Amino acid sequence: MSAASSQEALRREVRDWLSQNVDAGWRAAMTDSEQEAFFALQKEWFSELVKAGYATPHWPEGWPGGGRSLAEQKIIYEEVARADAPRLILYFVALYHAACTLFECGSAEQQSRYLPAILEGEIWCQGFSEPNAGSDLASLKTRAVRQGDHYVITGQKTWSTMAQYADRCLLLARTDKGERPQAGLTYLLLDMRARGVTVRPISQITGDDEFAEIFFDEVEVPVEDRIGEEGAGWAVAQTTLASERGLTLVELSQRMRYALPLIVDAMRRSDRLDDAAIRRDFGRLITHVDAACALADRYLLKRISGDEAPGDASIVKLYYARTLREFTALGKRIAGLDGQYHRGFMRGATQETGNWTVDFMNSYNWSIAGGSDEIQRNIIAERMLGMPREPRDWTLKGQGA
Amino acid sequence: MTPELNQLTDSARQVVAGLGLGLAADEQEAYSLIAELGWLMVSTPEEQGGLGMGLAGACALHTELGRGLATVPFLPQLLAISAVSSGAWPGQEIWLESMMSGERRVTTSLGESSLTVERDGDGAMKLNGRAVALASADCASHVLVEAADGVCLALLALDQSGVRITARPTWDVTRRLFDLEVSDAALDPQLIIAQGESASLLRQRLAILRDFALAADAVGGAMALLEMTVEYLQTRQQFGRPLALFQALKHRCADLKAHTEAAQALLQDGLDAVTDREGDVIATPEAEMKALAVKQLACSAYAAVAEESLQLHGGIGMTSEHDCHLFLKRALLNEHLGRRQDSYDRGLADRFIAGLNQA
Numbered sequence: 001m002s003a004a005s006s007q008e009a010l011r012r013e014v015r016d017w018l019s020q021n022v023d024a025g026w027r028a029a030m031t032d033s034e035q036e037a038f039f040a041l042q043k044e045w046f047s048e049l050v051k052a053g054y055a056t057p058h059w060p061e062g063w064p065g066g067g068r069s070l071a072e073q074k075i076i077y078e079e080v081a082r083a084d085a086p087r088l089i090l091y092f093v094a095l096y097h098a099a100c101t102l103f104e105c106g107s108a109e110q111q112s113r114y115l116p117a118i119l120e121g122e123i124w125c126q127g128f129s130e131p132n133a134g135s136d137l138a139s140l141k142t143r144a145v146r147q148g149d150h151y152v153i154t155g156q157k158t159w160s161t162m163a164q165y166a167d168r169c170l171l172l173a174r175t176d177k178g179e180r181p182q183a184g185l186t187y188l189l190l191d192m193r194a195r196g197v198t199v200r201p202i203s204q205i206t207g208d209d210e211f212a213e214i215f216f217d218e219v220e221v222p223v224e225d226r227i228g229e230e231g232a233g234w235a236v237a238q239t240t241l242a243s244e245r246g247l248t249l250v251e252l253s254q255r256m257r258y259a260l261p262l263i264v265d266a267m268r269r270s271d272r273l274d275d276a277a278i279r280r281d282f283g284r285l286i287t288h289v290d291a292a293c294a295l296a297d298r299y300l301l302k303r304i305s306g307d308e309a310p311g312d313a314s315i316v317k318l319y320y321a322r323t324l325r326e327f328t329a330l331g332k333r334i335a336g337l338d339g340q341y342h343r344g345f346m347r348g349a350t351q352e353t354g355n356w357t358v359d360f361m362n363s364y365n366w367s368i369a370g371g372s373d374e375i376q377r378n379i380i381a382e383r384m385l386g387m388p389r390e391p392r393d394w395t396l397k398g399q400g401a
Numbered sequence: 402m403t404p405e406l407n408q409l410t411d412s413a414r415q416v417v418a419g420l421g422l423g424l425a426a427d428e429q430e431a432y433s434l435i436a437e438l439g440w441l442m443v444s445t446p447e448e449q450g451g452l453g454m455g456l457a458g459a460c461a462l463h464t465e466l467g468r469g470l471a472t473v474p475f476l477p478q479l480l481a482i483s484a485v486s487s488g489a490w491p492g493q494e495i496w497l498e499s500m501m502s503g504e505r506r507v508t509t510s511l512g513e514s515s516l517t518v519e520r521d522g523d524g525a526m527k528l529n530g531r532a533v534a535l536a537s538a539d540c541a542s543h544v545l546v547e548a549a550d551g552v553c554l555a556l557l558a559l560d561q562s563g564v565r566i567t568a569r570p571t572w573d574v575t576r577r578l579f580d581l582e583v584s585d586a587a588l589d590p591q592l593i594i595a596q597g598e599s600a601s602l603l604r605q606r607l608a609i610l611r612d613f614a615l616a617a618d619a620v621g622g623a624m625a626l627l628e629m630t631v632e633y634l635q636t637r638q639q640f641g642r643p644l645a646l647f648q649a650l651k652h653r654c655a656d657l658k659a660h661t662e663a664a665q666a667l668l669q670d671g672l673d674a675v676t677d678r679e680g681d682v683i684a685t686p687e688a689e690m691k692a693l694a695v696k697q698l699a700c701s702a703y704a705a706v707a708e709e710s711l712q713l714h715g716g717i718g719m720t721s722e723h724d725c726h727l728f729l730k731r732a733l734l735n736e737h738l739g740r741r742q743d744s745y746d747r748g749l750a751d752r753f754i755a756g757l758n759q760a
Contacts (some may be wrong), residue, residue: 264754273754276747283746287694288754291663294670313660320657381651382659385631388646 003071011075015381017052020085026086026355028041039165042090042348043121049088049118051102054080055095058247060103064119070245070304077247081254089210089348090162098170105187106116106229106238114168114189127157127190127214128237134159135375137172138234142180142216143371144173144188147232148221149173153196153216159369163212164201166192171221172237175230185233196220197281206345249316252351253292256320256327259352260289263327266334266354278334281355284331284385288323295319311384314376321366321373324351328360402457402669409454410461413440417469422729423575424472428537431473436503441478446679449497455680458608460617463567467621470575470727474508474537476614480607481507481545484554484683487603490594496556507556508541510534511611511738513718516583518548526588528557531581534738535661538579540567543592545585551601554617557583573734575727593716603683609675612739616668616699619735623661623703626728627654628711650713657706664695664702671695684725697745700736707732
């Protein structure tokens, strides 16, 4: 069978499976829901996807569901978006960040210890960002002090997605005050049930709490749970951050395309279906959504052919974030006063739910998290356009670098 | 892009660079050169003696011509060739050959027209009305006319009685546009290319081709101008440092880059959506929507780059000594060629909503 026809067969197979297995009622069930219901739905959907072999297409050959090409992974994500299936956000860090880091940088022993548990539903979170180390991640201060056969961790992490549910944490900590801030970092796998770990969910402006802070009070991590050498954590962290390879934005931009009828619903509800000004702005939005899809698509094709250039990923993310803001802002505008009345949010939902003020507020996730728009613009300007980077020692008088 | 397209792009870039930017090139010489290079044959199928590179080939050339602010009226002739090559009509072979070689020149309206056809008692067809934005019409012997109601597409001799062209100088000096006024001009039955249903399908295909071509021109112009602006910011020093070091300016350039890349991605992506296996344009509602989106985004990106570039160049950008204004004026004109500017956005929304209602 040719690559094209086997891909077409995969698309059909995934589409059929999704049409039989996605519970169309999930959105209603997740609206105004309790955490327990969310947890249960994620768990169930995860185990169904694992069983069908669609949770781990990016894993290497030999693992259940693994060995799929990037082109095949893209098909699975496109179909998931098309079927409006729930997003697997509870397991995302485990399936992508943890697994890919283990595959690329972990020892054989670490792989056999942690990867099967991920397939059985172990939940992971990421411990990278800190209150004073966001965009400037390398300046992080959580300390790991070597004492015999373990490290002792003290410090605080924040913006850790789903940390309150997590069994394990991918931790980036400082073992040394190196010459360069990146040099003294070490990558550890931390048991979230260990003594000294405290998790505090962060209450978001929408009422949701997808993120949490994690406090470490002399938490012990065995040395065998270190990934890579001591001091090599920055490079390992880059592997973690590169693990999803543009697939998320293929999925999310496709979901945004399928969500365009929500705007038409809003127009109908507010009796403004024939409003010329809104139609014009909607037309512009359709174009931008189309372009966001084209960018995400072409980026993935470049990755498949090995033609990715520095800054390409930043363009995709920046453009998606701006378009999502435009989408949700237009919905909010059309909804008018109705959109301002409080309505409970949808747990673990996609970015577009038709609860416009919530959607609008949530759109900031994409312009802030994972490298803010401003960071993306720096990358584009410096690495694509070749504009100079500002000198490191630009500080106000009396303050150190 | 295929290797053939990359090759075409590379050689076109060299040719256009050799011509020099904008008015540096003599329009007639440039025209002879591109005809000699076979660019006029780019989209015509191989079995009709063309290069068979389809819409993608045409867009690759338009992108490069846009980069160089080329004055050569490539698009009107290409649209006319596309019309002449479609279907089967009496003069097809002769006209196609002489137009692809550049020997016969036909202009086409790049704007909206309001031409109508009437049949008199003996069945002779008479044309009336106006068309705008005929590029370099004074160099053409004929014009491709489309009756607004889709009744027919035909070639009309510009020197026949009842036909008048008037030069309409634009702010964009890289184009020379003309108005066409027709009163009771007889249509030569030998020069009718399509009628009825096939005429309206052809009309849609030409509109898609035109929108993609303008978009490609815009993408090329936006890329060239952004490169020029970044280079200027790197060179110009104020407060003891290059302007390119200021984050406020870098971020604006980054946004323009994202806008331009998005337009290019949509254009490339759209090529597949609006063409068949041979690379020829198909007239489906989806293809039409794609063309609206592609043209709208590319022209808005070009205009955004042009408007910001003028500002980023400071005072020098306001002077006619600098090339900045040439890009700005071409960008602004591109926004208004094709359909009415607002009708792109509106058209997309209307078609989307109609599509939902049908589903």
